[in-house]
Amino acid sequence: MEAPRDLSAALERMSREPGTWQPFAGGTDLMVLLEAGKLPHRKFLSLWKLDELRGIEVTPEHVTLGSLTTYTDVRRHEILAREFPLLCRAAAETGGLATQNRGTLGGNIANASPAADSPPALLVYDAEIELVSAGGARWSPYSGFHTAYKKMTMRPDELIRRIRLARAHHEWKQYYRKVGTRRAQAISKVCFAAAARVDAGRVVDVRIALGSVAPTVVRAASTEKLLRGEKPTAALLESAQQALGREIAPIDDMRSTARYRRRVAQNLLAEFFEILRS
Amino acid sequence: MLETAPATHSKKIRIACRVNGRATTLETYPMARLLDALREQLHLTGTKEGCGEGECGACSIEMDGALVNSCLVPAMQAEGASIRTIEGVADGECLHAVQQSFITHGGAQCGICTPGMVLAAVNLLARYPSPTEAQVREALAGNLCRCTGYTKIFESVVEACRKMGPRA
Numbered sequence: 001m002e003a004p005r006d007l008s009a010a011l012e013r014m015s016r017e018p019g020t021w022q023p024f025a026g027g028t029d030l031m032v033l034l035e036a037g038k039l040p041h042r043k044f045l046s047l048w049k050l051d052e053l054r055g056i057e058v059t060p061e062h063v064t065l066g067s068l069t070t071y072t073d074v075r076r077h078e079i080l081a082r083e084f085p086l087l088c089r090a091a092a093e094t095g096g097l098a099t100q101n102r103g104t105l106g107g108n109i110a111n112a113s114p115a116a117d118s119p120p121a122l123l124v125y126d127a128e129i130e131l132v133s134a135g136g137a138r139w140s141p142y143s144g145f146h147t148a149y150k151k152m153t154m155r156p157d158e159l160i161r162r163i164r165l166a167r168a169h170h171e172w173k174q175y176y177r178k179v180g181t182r183r184a185q186a187i188s189k190v191c192f193a194a195a196a197r198v199d200a201g202r203v204v205d206v207r208i209a210l211g212s213v214a215p216t217v218v219r220a221a222s223t224e225k226l227l228r229g230e231k232p233t234a235a236l237l238e239s240a241q242q243a244l245g246r247e248i249a250p251i252d253d254m255r256s257t258a259r260y261r262r263r264v265a266q267n268l269l270a271e272f273f274e275i276l277r278s
Numbered sequence: 279m280l281e282t283a284p285a286t287h288s289k290k291i292r293i294a295c296r297v298n299g300r301a302t303t304l305e306t307y308p309m310a311r312l313l314d315a316l317r318e319q320l321h322l323t324g325t326k327e328g329c330g331e332g333e334c335g336a337c338s339i340e341m342d343g344a345l346v347n348s349c350l351v352p353a354m355q356a357e358g359a360s361i362r363t364i365e366g367v368a369d370g371e372c373l374h375a376v377q378q379s380f381i382t383h384g385g386a387q388c389g390i391c392t393p394g395m396v397l398a399a400v401n402l403l404a405r406y407p408s409p410t411e412a413q414v415r416e417a418l419a420g421n422l423c424r425c426t427g428y429t430k431i432f433e434s435v436v437e438a439c440r441k442m443g444p445r446a
Binding site: 001002003024026027028031032034035044046048072095096097098099101102183184185 | 288308309311330331332333334335338344345346347349350351352354355357398401416417419420421422
């Protein structure tokens with residue numbers, strides 16, 4: 001492992017030897033893989049001390065988080081707690097405190113697990129991520145970043161530098177639930193994050209995102225479309241649950257079954273509806 | 279294990295840090311687990327390996343004041359860090375209130391989860407001198423116990439908080 005002295009040294013290393021260097025932040029995922037012999041033989045680039053990847057910047061329009069923001073950093077931030085409660089809930093339900101002190105949002109995104117807890121919240125908030133390389137920087141909507149199981153639109157010489165959230169959802173009704181075997185230290189069976197702007201009893205706009213029900217974290221776009229402009233009636237809920245059941249693709253695995261996941265996702269949608277009606 | 283060279287054929291390096299208040303140099307591979315460096319080089323065997331995956335908390339230590347699972351920290355990232363293990367909790371012969379409370383209230387059976395539990399509790403009290411029971415439960419949620427059923431552990435911690443009293 002090497003610890004580059006700054007971000008440009010890190011990017012230069014990655015551009016000179018693309019695919020050779022495994023970026024390494026808090027290590028809460030990578031160390032497990034390394035010890036299990038599941039990482040290809042690689043050199044590790046420690047990002048942990050790079051202050052350029054830390055910090056949470058607040059402007060009137062956005063909150064922008066450095067990719068090394070830990071879950072503990074998220075939970076302690078007053079504006080995030082107030083305006084982005086789904087992200088704070090996700091952070092609080094990730095692992096335990098020891099994981100939250102070392103795990104980072106950038107690492108979570110780059111690990112690309114479909115069962116990750118924070119990504120559904122990031123999808124609901126229309127997050128954008130900034131990718132940097134020796135050649136420059138680009139912003140990409142987080143939606144669509146993951147293209148297939150553990151695959152993403154990120155080049156081997158790129159790093160995630162920042163995650164940007166628009167301060168546009170704080171008056172929306174918000175709901176997050178992670179269903180797992182324990183309150184802590186559990187990978188989710190289903191993870192559900194949603195927010196809606198309700199005006200005069202109608203759903204003006206809505207975002208619904210799920211984890212553990214597809215090869216990637218997903219937005220339930222068809223279900224959202226069904227809800228936009230409508231009153232959250234029992235009849236609408238039933239159609240929405242059917243639409244949701246059709247658009248997710250859960251599997252049987254060691255944690256759960258497809259049937260359970262589909263039913264639970266639909267039940268969580270019903271809980272979200274109760275919030276919309278309140 | 280410390281002595282097996284990882285397949286990346288790396289060399290051992292020297293890592294300067296502080297452990298339990300003492301300036302220390304770890305001599306190990308960059309990607310060796312901090313857990314192993316503590317146990318095998320420094321003979322601080324109070325920190326335990328339970329799962330090796332960051333799921334059980336038996337390997338908990340404090341690194342720069344934050345509770346972390348040492349099985350997941352590559353030794354190289356301990357460079358410049360201030361580390362406290364269970365051996366650094368008591369003040370010489372004088373037990374911390376949490377440790378005394380575990381003895382008094384029967385918070386340990388086999389004892390393997392106990393160092394991690396004590397550290398998690400001590401770390402909590404450093405951040406919240408008068409925690410609620412919910413905060414105690416959350417602080418220890420990353421530490422698994424196979425023996426006690428947790429009740430006496432929580433009672434021990436809550437009693438320690440009560441004994442320590444409200445801080446100024």
